[in-house]
Amino acid sequence: MPWINYLGNEDFFSLISNTGGGYSFYKDAKLRRITRYRYNNVPADNGSRCYYLSLMDSDSADAKPVETWSPTFLPCKTPLDSCKCRQGIGYTVFEASKRGIESKLTAFVPLHTNAEINRLDVTNTTNEPAVIDVTGSVEWCLWNAVDDSSNFQRNLSTGEVEIERETDATLLYHKTEFKERRNHYAFYGVNTPVVGFDTSRDEFLGQFNGWDTPQVIAEGKAHDSVAHG
Numbered sequence: 001m002p003w004i005n006y007l008g009n010e011d012f013f014s015l016i017s018n019t020g021g022g023y024s025f026y027k028d029a030k031l032r033r034i035t036r037y038r039y040n041n042v043p044a045d046n047g048s049r050c051y052y053l054s055l056m057d058s059d060s061a062d063a064k065p066v067e068t069w070s071p072t073f074l075p076c077k078t079p080l081d082s083c084k085c086r087q088g089i090g091y092t093v094f095e096a097s098k099r100g101i102e103s104k105l106t107a108f109v110p111l112h113t114n115a116e117i118n119r120l121d122v123t124n125t126t127n128e129p130a131v132i133d134v135t136g137s138v139e140w141c142l143w144n145a146v147d148d149s150s151n152f153q154r155n156l157s158t159g160e161v162e163i164e165r166e167t168d169a170t171l172l173y174h175k176t177e178f179k180e181r182r183n184h185y186a187f188y189g190v191n192t193p194v195v196g197f198d199t200s201r202d203e204f205l206g207q208f209n210g211w212d213t214p215q216v217i218a219e220g221k222a223h224d225s226v227a228h229g
Contacts, residue, residue, distance in 0.1 A: 010112065020073060033148065065133065074212075080098050099130075161173060170197060203216070
């Protein structure tokens with residue numbers, strides 16, 4: 001069974017497993033669920049924070065991945081040369097290596113801050129240069145966790161995102177909440193320039209693909225999709 005750690009402060013909480021699964025919420029786990037989690041899903045423990053490390057065949061705009069893996073066991077499930085998870089009080093650290101590329105992912109929730117912070121360090125330990133494409137993703141829950149899982153067809157018409165692209169950072173806002181009753185939002189941000197994004201799950205994954213084999217990752221290029229409605 002997944003080994004769960006609890007990250008949190010006064011108002012913001014995350015559950016994170018040794019495989020990288022789990023979810024986040026703000027104040028209320030049912031009514032203000034931030035990321036989606038399917039409790040009885042097959043395969044088990046998918047969801048929440050996903051990262052993809054792709055070794056590219058070149059640094060050109062049309063470069064393709066030679067191989068893709070995750071700094072955690074999920075979602076890729078690619079056999080790693082080494083993998084270690086360390087759960088501490090209020091933080092979790094994943095260390096992995098593949099093809100001489102070492103990664104260290106640290107997840108924690110700072111005090112007095114309504115956010116989960118993920119720090120990903122990637123190190124090339126070989127004697128040859130390597131081009132690594134890094135992609136991070138989350139799947140939003142439509143706030144009410146029960147309604148999100150039981151009345152999804154109606155919820156499909158309430159989805160709303162906003163993209164804020166700056167020269168040094170990109171923010172993706174998740175604003176869904178039945179329009180007139182909304183008084184909160186969630187965001188996903190990266191503190192470094194990005195080459196692309198996707199906010200449509202169908203566009204990112206592609207038809208019949210799971211989180212272990214997204215179409216965008218296989219292509220090596222984001223589609224800049226904007227989900228609405």
